[in-house]
Amino acid sequence: MTERRFKQSRLDERPTLTDFDWRFNPKLPRQACFELHTLKFIGEGANALILGKPGTGKSHVAKAVAFQATLLGHDVRYVEADTEFARFALGSPQEQSAALRAYIEPDLLVLDDLFLARRISDASAELLQTIVHQRYKRRASIVVTSNRIVSDWGKYLGDATMGTTILDRLMHRAVMLEFEGKSYRLKEAAARIALTATEA
Ligand SMILES: Nc1ncnc2c1ncn2[C@@H]1O[C@H](COP(=O)(O)OP(=O)(O)OP(=O)(O)O)[C@@H](O)[C@H]1O
């Protein structure tokens, strides 16, 4: 049962909050991450916006929360936002309506790395708007991660009004988690370089 739910979620890994090094970036909102991990927000139909610097663990935390939700019996859908939205545009009408249902019906939707590519296409912006509006009506939670500041979203959507109506609904019942700090990816890269240097 749990395994089926994990597969349906399309998560590609099973990260947890305990395998996260909370000392690396001491300013991260640790408490709020664990609060999210209790999944109370799903029952409340609240959203979570995890925003901040690249490589600080936003996707890790979002996936950990999503994974926990699959374990506790929720239907979850994890989406790498930019890639998935671009793929959606290429689908047939039947494929698109099936995909849309899969974004709208689960208890929890994770839109990971939104606006990674900055400007998204008009079709992607409309898709995002549909998803947010429909889930808002159903009081169904969304977790968004992005390294773009919210005030720039209108710009990336190519339409300020659309940015406002999307944000309005996302933020109405939402927690905001800000991830300040240095990139863990750079730390890992530096460690690899150091290793190569000692091997040479
Ligand atoms: N404090 C940490 N402890 C352990 N692993 C970490 C930590 N922070 C990040 N990582 C790991 O570093 C990699 C990058 O983190 P992640 O993808 O979550 O960053 P992000 O904030 O989503 O970045 P981006 O804005 O570029 O999407 C992942 O493999 C993640 O598991």
Ligand SMILES: [Mg+2]
């Ligand atoms: Mg990320």
